[in-house]
Amino acid sequence: MKGLTKDRLWAIAVLTPSLILLAIFVYGFIGRTVYVSFTDWGNDPAQALALEPIIRWVGLANYQELFSGFLQGRFRQEMVSTVFFTVFFILGCLGLGLGLALALDRNPKGEALWRTIFLFPMSLSFIVTGTIWRWMLQPQGGVNQFPTAVGAPASTFGWLSSTDSIWKFDWNLLPIITAVVVAIVMGVVAYRAYASGQRTRMLVAAASAAVLLLWAIFIAPNLKMLPAPELHGFNLALIGIIIAAVWQMSGYTMALYLAGLRGIPEELREAARVDGANEIDMYRRVVFPLLSPITLSAMIILGHISLKIFDLVYAMAGPDNTFTSVPALNMYLTSFRQNQFALGAAIGTILLILVAFIIVPYLSSQFRTEESH
Amino acid sequence: MTTTIPSAATAKPPATAPRKSIGRPGLYIVLVVAALFFLLPIYLLFATALKSPDAINLATTWRWPAALNWASFSEAWAKIGGNLGNSLFLAVVATLLAAMLGSLNGYALAKWKFRGANTVFALMLFGMFIPYQAVLIPLFQFIKALGLYGTIWGLILAHVVYGLPITTLIFRNFYADVPDALVEAATIDGAGFWQIYRRVIFPISIPGFVVVIIWEFTQVWNEFLFAATLTNTDAQPVTYALSQLSGGQAVSWNLPMAGAILAALPTLLVYILLGRYFVRGLLAGSVKG
Numbered sequence: 028m029k030g031l032t033k034d035r036l037w038a039i040a041v042l043t044p045s046l047i048l049l050a051i052f053v054y055g056f057i058g059r060t061v062y063v064s065f066t067d068w069g070n071d072p073a074q075a076l077a078l079e080p081i082i083r084w085v086g087l088a089n090y091q092e093l094f095s096g097f098l099q100g101r102f103r104q105e106m107v108s109t110v111f112f113t114v115f116f117i118l119g120c121l122g123l124g125l126g127l128a129l130a131l132d133r134n135p136k137g138e139a140l141w142r143t144i145f146l147f148p149m150s151l152s153f154i155v156t157g158t159i160w161r162w163m164l165q166p167q168g169g170v171n172q173f174p175t176a177v178g179a180p181a182s183t184f185g186w187l188s189s190t191d192s193i194w195k196f197d198w199n200l201l202p203i204i205t206a207v208v209v210a211i212v213m214g215v216v217a218y219r220a221y222a223s224g225q226r227t228r229m230l231v232a233a234a235s236a237a238v239l240l241l242w243a244i245f246i247a248p249n250l251k252m253l254p255a256p257e258l259h260g261f262n263l264a265l266i267g268i269i270i271a272a273v274w275q276m277s278g279y280t281m282a283l284y285l286a287g288l289r290g291i292p293e294e295l296r297e298a299a300r301v302d303g304a305n306e307i308d309m310y311r312r313v314v315f316p317l318l319s320p321i322t323l324s325a326m327i328i329l330g331h332i333s334l335k336i337f338d339l340v341y342a343m344a345g346p347d348n349t350f351t352s353v354p355a356l357n358m359y360l361t362s363f364r365q366n367q368f369a370l371g372a373a374i375g376t377i378l379l380i381l382v383a384f385i386i387v388p389y390l391s392s393q394f395r396t397e398e399s400h
Numbered sequence: 401m402t403t404t405i406p407s408a409a410t411a412k413p414p415a416t417a418p419r420k421s422i423g424r425p426g427l428y429i430v431l432v433v434a435a436l437f438f439l440l441p442i443y444l445l446f447a448t449a450l451k452s453p454d455a456i457n458l459a460t461t462w463r464w465p466a467a468l469n470w471a472s473f474s475e476a477w478a479k480i481g482g483n484l485g486n487s488l489f490l491a492v493v494a495t496l497l498a499a500m501l502g503s504l505n506g507y508a509l510a511k512w513k514f515r516g517a518n519t520v521f522a523l524m525l526f527g528m529f530i531p532y533q534a535v536l537i538p539l540f541q542f543i544k545a546l547g548l549y550g551t552i553w554g555l556i557l558a559h560v561v562y563g564l565p566i567t568t569l570i571f572r573n574f575y576a577d578v579p580d581a582l583v584e585a586a587t588i589d590g591a592g593f594w595q596i597y598r599r600v601i602f603p604i605s606i607p608g609f610v611v612v613i614i615w616e617f618t619q620v621w622n623e624f625l626f627a628a629t630l631t632n633t634d635a636q637p638v639t640y641a642l643s644q645l646s647g648g649q650a651v652s653w654n655l656p657m658a659g660a661i662l663a664a665l666p667t668l669l670v671y672i673l674l675g676r677y678f679v680r681g682l683l684a685g686s687v688k689g
């Protein structure tokens with residue numbers, strides 16, 4: 028098909044309303060949120076809901092407040108919580124989903140029924156899931172009663188009320204930790220580039236790794252974000268919420284993996300067996316490598332869901348439990364309960380940046396492969 | 401897609417003889433244990449919803465009620481019945497609008513490729529992944545400025561717009577599988593953009609519509625953030641009402657459990673009756689389609 032025919036103009040005309048709407052609702056609103064995050068709108072409660080609020084530009088002050096302000100310790104704990112939540116949620120969903128898919132791939136009787144059972148939580152809302160699991164995880168009932176089935180005393184674990192945390196670290200060390208982690212990643216990139224003979228890439232990666240390491244060793248220790256050490260770790264009360272989230276979403280990874288497994292031609296497996304591979308080798312050398320694109324795409328989808336999850340937390344632990352809170356919940360409370368719009372907008376912007384780190388490379392790689400077809 | 405992988409290519413040998421390393425009993429034990437994990441919460445949900453409030457005791461959480469008490473359901477209905485109605489109206493209207501627009505967009509993008517179509521599409525798709533917290537404040541202001549704050553229509557507008565990326569994606573992938581020859585033949589017969597849509601594309605779109613409608617209905621029904629931000633008491637959807645129902649400390653648990661069943665029933669029924677299409681929407685959400 029060539030040129031701008033009348034029909035092609037119709038196609039553009041049909042798309043235009045949607046594009047305008049999305050331009051406003053996605054890009055325009057993101058721009059507006061970022062702008063608001065640079066102002067002081069709502070920091071003075073009297074101005075928050077005024078008809079003509081006086082809004083001043085304050086630059087990065089809101090971000091500075093979130094990362095190092097005395098009052099915003101809750102936000103910093105939430106940043107740490109959301110990272111732990113994301114890691115365990117993804118691992119849980121991938122592990123359980125892959126296990127279930129491998130089991131169903133062995134053609135058990137009643138496969139459709141099993142699949143239905145494993146997938147049905149997907150159709151529920153996080154609010155429903157949260158309501159049910161909140162009851163499951165009551166301190167003196169539900170899951171804590173399990174040990175009594177074998178005569179043991181009931182467990183006393185405070186699933187949603189625990190205030191303990193493990194793997195604590197000082198928030199002041201965050202810049203150093205970040206620099207070292209990024210330096211290690213750059214080091215790996217440099218090594219890979221070296222192995223595949225890409226000289227420029229190797230030099231750039233190695234140089235940035237070195238700069239980061241030098242910065243971490245010589246400059247960063249003198250920087251103090253906070254006057255006193257502030258410890259953040261993995262709050263144990265999150266475990267219950269992670270289990271509920273895995274309960275809801277692992278069916279999704281199962282469906283993805285099952286589709287992938289069914290797409291592997293039987294001849295490939297046969298060929299591996301003919302070559303003398305045993306069942307375990309066959310999975311390790313043939314099946315799992317073929318599934319790795321699915322793992323990547325599941326990780327990206329689950330990761331972005333995890334970063335913005337908050338309704339599950341809201342329903343399970345309530346909005347005011349700081350030990351289970353996440354930035355997405357804090358944004359809602361800060362903006363619409365406390366009317367601190369600028370601070371809320373800053374949290375929203377930080378969430379967007381985190382999600383964009385995951386999604387933008389994914390979308391662009393998807394479209395690159397598609398265009399090369 | 402689980403259910404649509406062509407069976408000819410992956411035809412399994414009828415006997416499972418070569419795949420016996422775990423052994424069949426082991427396989428079924430694994431499946432039963434996993435099924436317990438998925439079903440126990442549902443057992444507890446029904447057991448609690450059917451207990452009378454004074455029979456709910458933390459030590460006997462797991463026991464099936466001696467006498468079934470259906471009153472919790474009517475009590476829950478009295479509290480959230482109106483919200484269920486709101487959700488139904490919201491989900492039906494928003495889904496139909498988003499599906500219709502998505503179908504036209506998908507058709508335009510798949511069959512009338514213009515320069516930059518893929519870039520435009522990628523920019524659209526980003527809207528599917530943004531955390532809505534990043535647009536919530538301007539969205540709230542915008543809906544308020546339109547005079548739609550607190551009404552279902554403001555919520556419908558938000559759901560239609562943010563539903564467009566996924567509905568467009570699913571339809572675009574669906575129409576990509578429709579042979580171009582079909583469109584070209586119609587062009588040679590003198591049919592234009594709209595005639596081809598009406599006579600050729602729309603009639604074969606039913607499976608696409610089923611997938612999109614089921615997926616979008618479920619999403620809108622289950623959504624919470626917009627529900628909590630853009631509406632007030634009168635127009636509140638059921639997810640928000642349910643969160644309030646179970647939030648209080650003094651509430652006995654039979655009520656939120658019965659409410660959870662009522663709130664879950666529509667999407668659960670859709671899933672059980674049309675699960676295959678639900679899974680297709682699910683897999684399409686991972687972009688590859």
